[in-house]
Amino acid sequence: MQQSLLKEHTAEISFPLKFENVPKNYVILANNLSDIPVLVKSRGMNIIFLKKSNCFFRINAANFHFGENKINLGKDDLIFSSKKKIEIIEIKKKSFKIYLDKIITKSVPIKIVFATSKDEEFFLKNKIVNINQNVKIKGPATILSKVKRVKTTAISRKMLKNDKIIADLISPDSKVQLLKKKITLKVTQLRIISKTISLIPVRYSLKENISIIPQKVSAMVQGPENIVKKLNNRNIIASIKTEKIKKNDFVTVDFNLPAGVKLLEYTPQKIQIIRNKK
Structure with a gap:
């Protein structure tokens, strides 16, 4: 040895x-x-x-x-x-080439990543106010030219505190420096309310030789406060389908409501069809 x-x-x-x-x-x-x-x-x-x-x-x-x-x-x-x-x-x-690149700073938008599809649905309903934030990154120009967005770590409803979420940012490349490593997302949580709307006219085809009793109904609806507050008996549509009129003397009413708003109940629940003599 x-x-x-x-x-x-x-x-x-x-x-x-x-x-x-x-x-x-x-x-x-x-x-x-x-x-x-x-x-x-x-x-x-x-x-x-x-x-x-x-x-x-x-x-x-x-x-x-x-x-x-x-x-x-x-x-x-x-x-x-x-x-x-x-x-x-x-x-x-012995011989080879290396590339010398400039160090630059660039501002790019963030891309929010959601933990689950349910979390994404939650934040679509409860809007992130400052979703269009930009962050500054620093690094070689060649690499930064390919960076279009900076992703967040996956966010969830559990992270929401005082209408805010603090999310970490993920560097798109080991040579890219994030000048800010965290962002604060502000969330507007929608308040769900109920409202009773009276005297909603009931529509039906005028081609049918009928009368109805009563001609107006009341409905209780539920949904986001900013939408429900604006609802009245002029922008809610209540109607009776023609096929129901032809087959029954007492019929139910159909309602056309804005997205996100649901019908809880309406009165009366049956409308009487009076068939006029020809």
Whole structure:
């Protein structure tokens, strides 16, 4: 074992790149750039040292420009202890290109994510007042150009406190910085009320040679306060279907109500059909 450590060996070792003096407000995009393989020759103990120590290729980026930059690695760029006698036989990947991108700030809208379909339905009824918020993000221009929205973590009804929800924002990329990590969503919870509306005219086809008793009904409806408050006997439609008139002397009434409003009851529940003599 000891003889092996003192004996010379040839080995291929990969070393990372370390960029120094990168221009201010710029960033190096090198996602696909792997460590550089190098063929070295030295004693076994020195090779073990190279594999375990913090050795790297040092690249001075002071003169890099926006866009693509070509790099040519040399033996002097590999930084390791000068006390170790190591022969660099070959750098397997001497030339390659890296991209220098600008760091910019951009404002994008948020996209609210709901925990379940029931939560989404709840927040459609109980509106999020400030749903059209924008957030500022910072990062490489190339990446930010592809970011259209920033998602929230999934929100649910259980998170609602004092008509507000605090939601975390999710960065669309590891290189994108969120200048604000949380947002506050204001929710207007709809108050559900009931209302009785009297003297609603009952409509029917004038082609039928009939009269009805009574000609007006009262109805109790329930729904969001902002809608129900506006309802009266002029904007609620009560009617009798023609097929009912032809078959029965006492019929029920159908109601046409706004979306979100439901009929609780109406009186009288039956309308008498009086068939006029021809």
